[in-house]
Amino acid sequence: MKIITVLGAKPQFIKAGSVSREIERQKSLGADIQEIIIHTGQHYDANMSDVFFEEMQIPKPDYFLGIGGNTHGAMTGQMLEKIEAILLQEKPDWLMIYGDTNSTLAGALAAAKLHIKIAHVEAGLRSFNTKMPEEINRILADRISTLLFCPTPVALANLAAEGVQHWGAKVVLSGDVMQDGALFYHDLAQKPDPLTQLTDFVLCTLHRAENTDDIKRLSGIVAALNQIAEMRQIILPLHPRTRQKLAEMENIKISSKIILLNPLGYLNMVYLLKHCALVMTDSGGLQKEAFFFHKPCITLRDETEWVELVEHGYNVLVDADKEIILNAYHSAKFTEDFNVNLYGEGKASARIVSELVNF
Structure with missing residues (x-):
């Protein structure tokens, strides 16, 4: 199974790093998985050198598109064109996207038009503020994805309210990969x-x-x-x-x-x-x-x-x-007891990779 992961910002690399480490773990146990990572360059960060990837124990991207610093439409269009070319060349089984950036939307659109299955990590999140470009990106990405990995029951409920049962997508309560990363980097x-x-x-x-x-x-x-x-x-x-x-x-x-x-x-x-x-x-x-x-x-x-x-x-x-x-x-009166399972207790990456392997 070949997975192409599309990322555009440093936080997405940190989230995706947890899933990439789980892919490598399952490969060591005999699973037939290959991951190829595309960095669109949406958010340029001078700190993302080779040392960054080594320190964070994150695989370096296989492709760097260098697209950023433009209007939303220009960036998304340029990403769509370049991601499509890579998908045609690599012929993956899955395209995996994270969150709500322009890179997320561009990857989803490119894959959907080529009939490549899409896995959306952090699906179902809603601010209900459509003035935020991120809200538009996450709604559209959810709508054309094959597997929707929801970090919380609230995200599940959002998708149900939007009629996800009529889309033909599978919805999974995975937990949040950010908690996996927090535990790893603590x-x-x-x-x-x-x-x-x-x-x-x-x-x-x-x-x-x-x-x-x-x-x-x-x-x-x-x-x-x-x-x-x-x-x-x-x-x-x-x-x-x-x-x-x-x-x-x-x-x-x-x-x-x-x-x-x-x-x-x-x-x-x-x-x-x-x-x-x-x-x-x-x-x-x-x-x-x-x-x-x-x-x-x-x-x-x-x-x-x-x-x-x-x-x-x-x-x-x-x-x-x-x-x-x-x-x-x-x-403000804050709750002091943090012993409540809101985000999957650090097991989200394992659930995500297992779902992809067994789909």
Whole structure:
């Protein structure tokens, strides 16, 4: 069985690495599986050198397309053309995609038009905000996939509500491959070089366009962070887009008491997750990673795909209003018992590969 995996961003490589390691494990037991990895280049990252793949124990891509830094339509179209050519050459049995990037959609479209079976990992997630390009990508990718690997029962319910039973797709509650990765990398964490030993700090990330491109939202979030920084240390690895927007909006200033870092590698982020007291973020993935590392989370968004974290009291949603954020920081009551199985307990990759082998 030949699988082609299409990836476009560093987080997707980290997720896919768990499945790739499971493929190699099953190959060692006699399974006939070959995986070929395509990196579209959607999110260029200078840190993704050979050392990155070695440290993270992730296979290096077999193809690099170098497509990125353009409009959504241009990127998706260019990816579609190049992925199609590779599929025609390699003739795989399966195309595997992750999440909701333009690379995810381009891979799904290329495979569907060539009648190649599609496996979508992280299927069924919905924010119900169609202004987000990721929402469009995940809905369309789900609709044309053959195997839909859902990380949570909520994702299963979303697909059922959309009528998945009429699509001819198989739906599997796999658990979340991000938890597999968190368990694998837990003991490989690396302290970021500029930092001394810190305790009782807030780990914050801020990058989503709905926050960074809106001066009112960005102003409210930064004002709240500045006030929290008067009471507690905040570490903020600053996304390039956020840094650029802050430079453009001259009346929004981040307090000098906040430690600003350049974007960090995953193992550095694992270290900060292990040692922080609280996570504040507008990232989807970091909300879950906070849970994996038993940390409460304040999500700087109006909605989340990971509603089970909110329902169980591990996460609180706020919008971008300063007073609402501060009220959540001071008053939110978080669940302290993290011994609940929300994401598959680190067995998602094994379920995914077994389903592909036995399909």
